Amino acid sequence: MKIAVISDIHGNIAALDAVLAHVDSQSVDEIVNLGDICSGSLWPEETADRLMPLDLPTVCGNHERQVLTGTYERLGLSDQHARATMRDDQIAWLADMPATLQLSEEVLLVHGTPDSDLAYFLETVTEQGLRPATLDEVTERAGATASPLILCGHTHVPRAVRLEDGRLIVNPGSVGLPAYDDVHPFPHVIENGTPHARYAIVTDDSGRWEASFHMVTYDWEQAARDAEAHGRPEWARALRTGLV
Template sequence: MRIAVLSDIHGNVSALEAVLADVGRRGVDLSVNLGDILSGGLWPAETAAMLMPLDLPTIRGNHERQVMTLAPERMGASDRRAHDTIGEAERVWLGGLPETLRPVEGVLMVHGTPGSDIEYGLETVTPEGLREATRGEAEARFGGAKADLILCGHTHMPRIRRLESGALVVNPGSVGLPAYDDDRPYPHLVEAGSPHARYAIVEKSDKGWAAELIAVDYDWDRAARDAEVHGRPDWARALATGRV
């Protein structure tokens, strides 16, 4: 069994197209989507139009929840662009997405952690900034999940961690946004360090699950120009450089 794992597309339809083409060349049995699909500074409706006919096993991220539940005046710029540009069919699609999913036996899809769509899974934010989660932190967040493979996103940081139980936790990184800043619970930067579109392939053999993190070239300079046109210079720098 080979599964392509996509997450955090954030309306970057150019990056998504490149990733889907790369997936097609590699030969997988299934592709899955871990959420944060449309919100951002680029092309929400076009991204939905590309994804919806594929009918991939898909869960909602925190941004889908926010778009579907917050009043527009309370939304940040990324969610507001998605809210204002998608139609009723897209809203129905987003509204039907589950919080978690088990696409095949032994595999659990979550956005952040099994208990939260905003908790960082394999990273921890301290007053000093972002760092990799310790063994104890990762165990506390994922160790209770009854799964051999846990697929998580949210932080945009590609990472693989083996738990004491033997379960594998994989964050594929972000298809569409390689860097951002946030102020919760403390100000911090998240930077992949390059502008590539990222995803992962996980494969099960008689030895269990293993993962490969993949970085894909695409026209990120064009995506950065599109972000500028849409009034998002913060996104433009992140898309062009992989840094804030």
Template sequence: MIAVLSDIHGNLPALEAVIADARAAGAASFVNLGDSLSGPLWPAETADLLMREGWPTIAGNHERQLLTHSLERMGASDRFARERLSDAQLAWFAAQPPVLALSDEIFLVHGSARSDLEHLLHTVEPAGIREAAGAEIADRLGDSTAALTLCGHTHLPRIVTLADGRTIANPGSVGLQAFHDDHPLPYIVENGDPLARYALVRGIDVELRAVAYDHEAAAAKAGREGRADWAVALRTGFAD
């Protein structure tokens, strides 16, 4: 059984709670779908833990941004993380592939295979974000024949099985349950509670899980770093 984590965003207590829950449930291995550190929490400490674990890990859009953007061009979350990472931690980032075939049946992406910013299971429209239809998902999958594609990026847990039998699953976010974004249009994600999300995979069957952790500690850390938006999201699962 595989534990699937994504979008940790430096939330160390959430990560530790998810690892404990997954191991108690019988997970024998872990994979990480990216966006591991960006945010006003514990980027360096989270990197240290992940590097010790040595799980198969792919890069998300925030890894790419941390490696390629100047500090002046970065948003506040990326800049906070970048200023606290060592050369060894940045080298760990640089070695992460954008996609990974975990096996003949399981394929890992952050957004989609063609872009780390593309939403695979959701669509952003002027009215906001909605669940994508099967035809939209199939188009974004392209020629992939993997029985199971695992994706992150949206922070929204969802499992879809297409008419041709391919399954796509997003485990949700370990570390952040609400946020504002503006790509490709402004939208808001809200899971409505502070629980840490991940998934367990048995064969190609996926179970979505949500775990309580000390979200008040994470919210307090965000507040101390001047990020009231993150503090609200971490406490409530709603955007401020």
């Protein structure tokens, strides 16, 4: 089995198209999507139109949940942009997404962790900033989930961690946004350091799941200009540089 894993597109249709084209050359059996699909400063409606006909196994990210349930005035700028531009049929598509998805006995899809779409799985935020999670922290977050492979997104950081019992947790990184800052639970930044679109491929050819990570070039300069045109200079810098 060979699965392409995409996550955190954030309305970046140019990055998504480049990743899907790259995936087409990899002879995968399936593509899965781990959420945070449309919210951002770019093209929510176009991103939804690209993905809806593909009918990929997809889980709801925190941004989908916020767009669906939040009061417009209290939404962040990215979620407001999605709510204001997406059609009713696209909103209904978001509403059909499960919080987690058991793809098979082997594979569980989540956005953050099995218990939360906001929790970081493979990273930990402290008052000193962001650091890789310890093996004990990752094991605790995986809990009693029996699946040998857990696929997660949310942090935009491509990383894989294998637990002592053999379970593999994989974050493919972000298709559409290589850097951001946040204040919860403490102020921190995520920076991948380059503007590339990212995704992962997981395989179990040997009876043991393994992950490979891919960086894809696309026209990030145009994406940055689009973000500037939509009044989001902080997005433009992240898209051009992979830095906050």
